[in-house]
Amino acid sequence: MNRSSIIIFTTMILATACGGEKGPSPEQKAAAEAEAAKKQEEEEALAKRKAEREAKQKAEKEAKAKFDSALDAVALIPEGAKVTGDLVKACDEMAAAQDAFMQRLQTGDALEQWNAKKEEKMPMTKIKCTQGNSPKIAACVKNGLDNAPAELKDAFDDIFNRCVDKYRSKSGGAGVIRKKPI
Numbered sequence: 001m002n003r004s005s006i007i008i009f010t011t012m013i014l015a016t017a018c019g020g021e022k023g024p025s026p027e028q029k030a031a032a033e034a035e036a037a038k039k040q041e042e043e044e045a046l047a048k049r050k051a052e053r054e055a056k057q058k059a060e061k062e063a064k065a066k067f068d069s070a071l072d073a074v075a076l077i078p079e080g081a082k083v084t085g086d087l088v089k090a091c092d093e094m095a096a097a098q099d100a101f102m103q104r105l106q107t108g109d110a111l112e113q114w115n116a117k118k119e120e121k122m123p124m125t126k127i128k129c130t131q132g133n134s135p136k137i138a139a140c141v142k143n144g145l146d147n148a149p150a151e152l153k154d155a156f157d158d159i160f161n162r163c164v165d166k167y168r169s170k171s172g173g174a175g176v177i178r179k180k181p182i
Helices: 003-017 026-074 087-105 108-131 135-147 156-167
Strands: none
Touching: 026 135, 026 156, 087 108, 087 135, 108 135, 135 156
């Protein structure tokens, strides 16, 4: 028995119990049926919205997991890779890798904007890199940029931050990049 049938049945019993031997009038029956149909439609619409919301959340969660997996695959220092001890040289290589990354993965307006502003942005990238005070961070970012797939084309900051999280100095000395609050 569905919900609308229960409501109609309950309405009819109450109408009979309240002194009406002949049962509910046709108007009462029609009103009860209309109310039951309205409630059924509301429940169906609510269930549909819930299913759509859950599907959207699931898709977002899967996309984030895929993004994080791709990020983890490139934001690292490969086994056996040689890391230079010269921070400035490592940061210069990282900045060059950023330009190559942008040239390789960006197109259209994004590439035009990069090319127009790269003379301003690349020195800032070097400064950001040297603030980490770790050639390992620079090597990790360079590897990430060199090997980033197309789905990470807008993920320079994500690659950088993941490398900082992995290779930053935990001692807390001057010039150390601190973990940003979320």
